[in-house]
Amino acid sequence: MTLRSHRGSLLAPIAVLAISASACSSELAGSAVPQAAAIKSSTQPADVFRNLSACDLLEPTTTAKDFASPVEETYESDNGCGTRKYGYGSVTLYLVPEAGIDQLSAGQGTKIPTKVGERDAVEIPGDAGKQACTVAIAVTPNARMTASTGLNKGTNEEACALSREIATAAEPKLPRGN
Known part of the structure; x- marks a missing residue:
């Protein structure tokens, strides 16, 4: 029983690391950006008034x-x-x-x-x-x-x-x- 409990506690951190690593690619140059953030910034229009009050x-x-x-x-x-x-x-x-x-x-x-x-x-x-x-x-x-x-x-x-x-x-x- 102790073995199962120990094995289950190791799987959770490994799964989190695997999912986190899959969100970024090491094949492309530049800094890693999570996919959701990249989509959001590319679909929002630039604020033409950004320097104006x-x-x-x-x-x-x-x-x-x-x-x-x-x-x-x-x-x-x-x-x-x-x-x-x-x-x-x-x-x-x-x-x-x-x-x-x-x-x-x-x-x-x-x-x-x-x-x-x-x-x-x-x-x-x-x-x-x-x-x-x-x-x-x-x-x-x-x-x-x-x-x-x-x-x-x-x-x-x-x-x-x-x-x-x-x-x-x-x-x-x-x-x-x-």
């Missing part, structure tokens, strides 16, 4: 208009920023590396094709109801920047004017897509 793009326009200091947000992507102005409203700017303007929902509004600089864009008056607007700029077919405004009082057009201003100021700093 949404707050750096939003801050110059909103500070000049007496908004509070922008703070990071992660509603639409991991690279977002928002700020408020008491009694006026709020604005956000998001850099979305995994979805282009075609994937953007119009919400309660309607997408209107436009241009910001030389880039394709859409304007969505009323996307979040009255007194709201989003302007989204295509950076690549699968990446976008969005500037959204929600006013406490006013019109969709007034909200769109501020979203356009933010988008226009940020556009030259955006990477050039493929």
